Amino acid sequence: MSKRLVNILVPLISILLGLIIGAIVMAVSGFNPIDGYVALWNGIFMDTYTMGETVRQITPYIFSGLAVAFAFRTGLFNIGVEGQLIMGWLAAAWVGQAFELPAVIHVPVALIAAAAAGALWAFIPGLLKAKLQVHEVIVTIMMNYTALHVVNALIGVISGGEERTEKIHESASLRSDFLETITDYSRMHWGFLIALLAVVIMWFILQKTTLGYELKAVGFNKNASEYAGMNVNKNIILAMVISGAFAGLGGAMEALGTFENMSKLHASTGIGFDGIAVALLGANQPFGVLLGAILFGALKNGGLNMPSEAGVPTEIVSIVIALIIFFVASGYIIRVALERFGKKRKEEK
């Protein structure tokens, strides 16, 4: 088997395996797996409406995936993407409703505010890690909870005791009549272009700049980087801040596109945590994250249609989707196993 063949076969086999095990789960639970998968497919591609909604679902996943992946490249495990994302969400929603500006300025200002809010929320664990060696996993996990409650309290303050902030002004919205018309009133918005741009930006930072080189070097070996004269602490903080900015932008997608406001959250949105899976699926590469987000978002959105069209309960849908993602993620294991096994045979010969 040539390397190229392996590259194509591994993901295909893993998706197929996931689908098969998922089908077995459905069959055992007494549901028709074929109907289930047709419903899943229809939930992703049936008409322009569902396709628009799928893109909408994918957009924030790209950002949360990029955020996790970026920190990973510097050897940091940013579990706080969730908290950074909802801080960004609130910042964008507030800028969107509090000011009246022309759209050309309003949208960028709201985006910058969101990125800054996310960055600030990531700066704290970055600083603690750099100065006091406090492990970022603990701090970021805890800061998810603080973010949740801080945001809920701030929504109360901004809205004067209401459950949600006011709708953002038209000028800050990423939605457009054009997109609504071509996708039959789906909530798809221009944010997907910003997300694609972010993918390119991350690739550029990591591959084409000194900063990116240093960040990666710190990720590979902190001590060696320090010996080589790099400022490790500065790079740790920077990596967290940039990661947080990506997360904050993910929140802006919800604020300026999907919801156009922010409601008090009863629990985490889950986008930030799913971002960890997206980043792992994408092997922490910017374009890999894009593919991971597409798979994740499409399955999530398509899965919504399964209870509706095929009568498969939500719980089973979650299991099936998790299985597919599990097998795609373990594709790397399959590949490693294949290669190891292949090498051994060669040596024996």
Added chain:
Amino acid sequence: MKKRKFGLALASIFAAGSILAACGGGEEKEEKTTSDSGTTEQTSDFSVAMVTDTGGVDDRSFNQSTWEGIEAFGKENGLEKGDGGYDYLQSAAESDYVTNLNSLIRRDFDLVFAVGFALHNAVAEVADQQQDAKIAIIDEVVADKENVASIMFRANEASYLAGVAAAKESKSGKIGFIGGMTGEIIGGFQAGFEAGVAAVNPDIVVDVEYAESFTDAAKGQQIAKRMYDSGVDIIFHAAGGVGNGLFTEAKERKAKDPNANVWAIGVDRDQYDEGKVDDSTNIMLTSVLKRVDVAAQEVAKLAQEGKFPGGELITYGLSDGGVDLADSRGAISEETMTTVEEYKQKIIDGEITVPEQPEK
């Protein structure tokens, strides 16, 4: 060797596929028979569906209540679950609300219920786009939309009665209230409860604490522990899943010491079963009922008769049985019950106006 392995993989895939295909076939047949019998029984062509909030359809609270109401309506009219009958969709995240509402409307349900105040924006948005759809939202007002009916409950009235009962029954003179998230909905419960307590005995101070969650049972238990420790003997919760922590704490205390004077008051549904310690002991004093099922059934009936109250706000209170106290099953004394009935009559007659929001 590679070829052999590849072949093996293919073979296993095909084998699995054929097994599954067999399963699938059986399913299909079964489904057909059920749908056949469905069409013969069908007597009405009015269909109704609901979208849950993130609590899910089995939340033992208002999602479940609404669904029970819809099921009752469906059975009454000989409808089948599914397209053209009655159905529900669960929302896993806030972003699912619009998608779920749209998908039910696209499946041509004549009336779609949106359960919970969290769906406000989703309903407002969908109502504008789908002018022909009829939507009813529970526990929230969506104003100025001709195709949206808003259903609200004067839960403060039933909470008032719970306050009266608690004040009469309390031996320690200390009563607790656990709220979910701060806001108007839970504020109504708190205001009514406090007013009811004050009406009987103004000296009793109600210990109020919000969990700022509707799901965190551990937090509920923590708050309940603190309150019981400080001498509180009756705690009323309006906090969804947080209340389960309160029940756990009360039951543990009762199990350890059968003479312990600890009581809880449930919310939304009759939570008597949740308070069971053993066959003879139960810590549930009563529950503040919100008959979402009754409301859902009634609105569905109105819509069926072509009298859908679009653009209107319908409130259910004590006078129409939309809210009430649950059967205490002997936990509340006869004497207290008489007092509660007196207050109930006064509220229905309009002699007492129950405050809607707590004083700040």
